[in-house]
Amino acid sequence: MASFAVILAAAGKSSRFRSKGAAVLGTGPQKKPFMDLKGRAVWVRSAEIFSNREDVKQLIITVSAEDIEWFKQKFRPNLAFMEIEIVAGGAERADSVQNALARVKSGIDYVAIHDAARPLITDKWVGEIFSAAEKHDAVIPAVRVSSTLKRAGKDLMIQETVDRTDLWAAQTPQVFKRQLLLDAYAQRGDFQATDEAQLVEHLGHEVKIVEGSPLNQKITTAADFRMAEALVNALPKPKGIQALHPFADEEPRGIF
Ligand SMILES: Nc1ccn([C@@H]2O[C@H](COP(=O)(O)OP(=O)(O)OP(=O)(O)O)[C@@H](O)[C@H]2O)c(=O)n1
Numbered sequence: 512m513a514s515f516a517v518i519l520a521a522a523g524k525s526s527r528f529r530s531k532g533a534a535v536l537g538t539g540p541q542k543k544p545f546m547d548l549k550g551r552a553v554w555v556r557s558a559e560i561f562s563n564r565e566d567v568k569q570l571i572i573t574v575s576a577e578d579i580e581w582f583k584q585k586f587r588p589n590l591a592f593m594e595i596e597i598v599a600g601g602a603e604r605a606d607s608v609q610n611a612l613a614r615v616k617s618g619i620d621y622v623a624i625h626d627a628a629r630p631l632i633t634d635k636w637v638g639e640i641f642s643a644a645e646k647h648d649a650v651i652p653a654v655r656v657s658s659t660l661k662r663a664g665k666d667l668m669i670q671e672t673v674d675r676t677d678l679w680a681a682q683t684p685q686v687f688k689r690q691l692l693l694d695a696y697a698q699r700g701d702f703q704a705t706d707e708a709q710l711v712e713h714l715g716h717e718v719k720i721v722e723g724s725p726l727n728q729k730i731t732t733a734a735d736f737r738m739a740e741a742l743v744n745a746l747p748k749p750k751g752i753q754a755l756h757p758f759a760d761e762e763p764r765g766i767f
């Protein structure tokens with residue numbers, strides 16, 4: 512069986528989430544990975560999909576250095592149960608991932624990087640992406656762009672319509688052969704890639720898309736959080752988690 516390390520990126524500032532007038536939700540940092548999503552924190556919902564898997568041999572989460580002590584106290588049971596290592600995040604997402612990548616054990620075959628802010632991931636989708644990674648060494652989930660795309664100036668006046676043919680919106684978990692990702696980051700310099708695939712593409716290595724689901728949305732704004740609240744109980748529950756959480760008895764209202 513191939514082995515996977517999973518890096519959960521959760522060290523962002525959530526600046527687009529904490530928009531003006533956003534309700535203060537509970538105590539602690541008002542950051543999206545820590546928000547309670549129908550009984551479980553956003554990051555816990557993302558992590559549990561991976562921690563349940565036999566092929567996941569290491570779980571690392573990036574947390575902003577300023578939040579680490581609070582995070583350790585607040586989520587001590589979850590961290591202990593899922594055996595998650597905490598790594599201090601960096602200024603940008605790529606910095607955070609690089610910090611975590613340095614901690615991946617040498618015997619691991621593949622590294623998956625998942626936005627902790629994508630809590631609606633399912634075991635089925637992860638299985639599809641992990642299987643594809645064993646064939647292609649570098650894979651990402653993505654969905655076809657379905658809206659017409661416009662480029663606009665700062666005045667929001669449209670400058671052009673962008674041809675959306677063959678355009679895809681990248682998602683996570685992005686999965687790579689461990690050495691390939693190490694090589695990609697070694698070449699990074701100070702390039703602030705917004706996803707890991709860009710760095711692997713820069714190496715000239717092919718990256719394969721696995722068609723994903725629009726339900727694997729990233730919580731960026733408060734409106735995204737409200738959408739996630741509406742969707743979360745419609746998704747299949749992660750295997751083996753039912754007995755551990757207070758909302759386990761809620762039947763998923765199937766939209767699948
Ligand atoms: N320096 C950073 C920036 C982002 N992330 C993580 O990467 C994921 C995707 O990033 P994004 O949605 O942009 O989160 P934020 O950077 O927090 O959002 P914003 O740009 O609104 O501040 C999130 O789970 C975020 O916590 C990270 O680990 N380290």
Ligand SMILES: C[C@](O)(CO)[C@H](O)COP(=O)(O)O
Pocket residue numbers: 604626680681682683705706707729
């Ligand atoms: C990695 C990602 O989710 C792929 O779409 C996206 O690039 C993250 O961007 P963000 O600005 O860091 O949320």
